[in-house]
Amino acid sequence: MITTKDIAERLGISVSTVGRALADDPRISEETKFRVRQAASEMGYVGNRAARMMRGASSNVVGLVIPDIRNSFYSTIAHELSKNMEAQGFQLMLSETDDDRAVELRHLRELSANRVAGVIIVPTARPHTESVKLLRALPHLQLLRKHPSLGSQWFGVDDHEALRQATAHLVAQGHTRLGYLGGPVELPTGAERLKGFQDALREAGLPDEAGHAELGPPSSVEYGREAVRRLLDGPRAPTALVLGSVQLTLGVLEELSQEGVKVPEELSVVGFGDEPGFSWWGPGLTTIGLPIQEMATGCALWMMRRLTQKPSNDGPYTSVSPGSLVVRGSTAAPSGGTSPDRSG
Template structure:
């Protein structure tokens, strides 16, 4: 098996130059780089990644820690990080943080003891200050949720503006009793979206009654309970702003004829009947940006300034926000017939 010295001798350069080519050093002359790479191919040279780990003190791995790797949103982030890492001949190590904030530190420190090149984290607890010492040794980038108690790079989406827009969209469709469905307000994304929801109702001159806010709706059973509560009010809710796709997917089998806007798109949301109006995020972009920031920090270790980037979200209007027909009117009217939506031609029952 060819060694680095064999490649260096064949290319007429030093072993250090071969190492610089392997590490994508921009200061290597293009002609020298081409010659070294040609010798690598000719000799079938395979870099010794274990030796690289020993020399640098870290493995060629980017760690990724998200609440739930099965969730479509976080799965998209993971896939994007993997794609960027692969282009740099790096691998990824992925873990789920789960729902218990007290386990976040244990899980992350276990990952960090493996000496990855850097980690991407979507945090679940209310304090990431325990990562301060680690952040001096390797790049740590946060996605979806900003860190608390720690200065670090982060990529998030505009949760407040998205929730404000979604709620106002329901108001513009004639709804004045709009419920809020969420998991837990201790999650920063949910807290920001609840703030946006309240602000939109206030801007529209509507009351943001606490009875319209239903938390803990992450499962079908809890979503059913929340929906029953919203429908059982003296003045029932006629629409729901769901603060995340997980709550929405739990709600969907139960929601007819409730109008819905959800924060976050998910597979098949556009083919439901009626199709679901969403505030669209781009989790893949969050993952790409986070992975590239890790690589940029590795390439320029002396850069200390930390940057927080907030990405915009946008409304994708579909069919789920119309004011539902009064049941009494439906009972006295003709039977449902199929018609065509004015928006995209999908069949609806009216």
């Protein structure tokens, strides 16, 4: 590894002069700075950020802790955050928890040990006490999910209203037997989405048995396939489905395609998220569009302000973005009250 000593020997100057030139010290002439930077570039020198931080320099790395990078919502958020932060001279470091609180703690320990400037986190359902302590020592904000122990800096979606509108759309078309697939109520997003589904049924005057919910891991495509099989094989198979996560939506669409279920003739479907392929899946998937770019930009601006301006008072801050119902061809009035024929 090339060091400042190697650069000094090549140029015939002192190591301290090299260090000051690389730090843009005003005591060093512009000519010397140019020579040092040119030599550093030619020799492949990479500065030791850890050493600079020990001398009081601040980190330019922000940690992003998410459950699952395979979920396009999170991968798109990561991309947008990275671009926004790069423009301000910051770098995004990605950590994936798979919704495991022990893995979450391990990543937070590493981020803290590397003295990141801040953390943006989609928390697990029950963060460890140590995770809470580590985050309290860092500028941080919560994304999508909100856990009360982690403070009140939060950017999220109005999950309740998004699911209420999606369910009301199906009810307005005449559906009285509806299924919902979503995450567990231990997750704040799971609880809000389920409540939105249930409230829409109550507002329409439908009995509790009009809706049946299957709750499980929201990042599991396979769970989506298994859950929709159970719903359609049940004694009161629904004529319409509302889905509460991107990965569950993918699993349901795979299963329906494999089983040859006709959408919307036999089953109406409202998905979650608006993947690039959703617009041309079958008749086009009616789905809940998510304000990804708006959320990513808001998160980045809040974090950049926090890190660059260092405000003395970090009061509570909440940003709730609305989802949007994108209506395509996968929803229609129930066909004579029939449900998918899976006897064959």
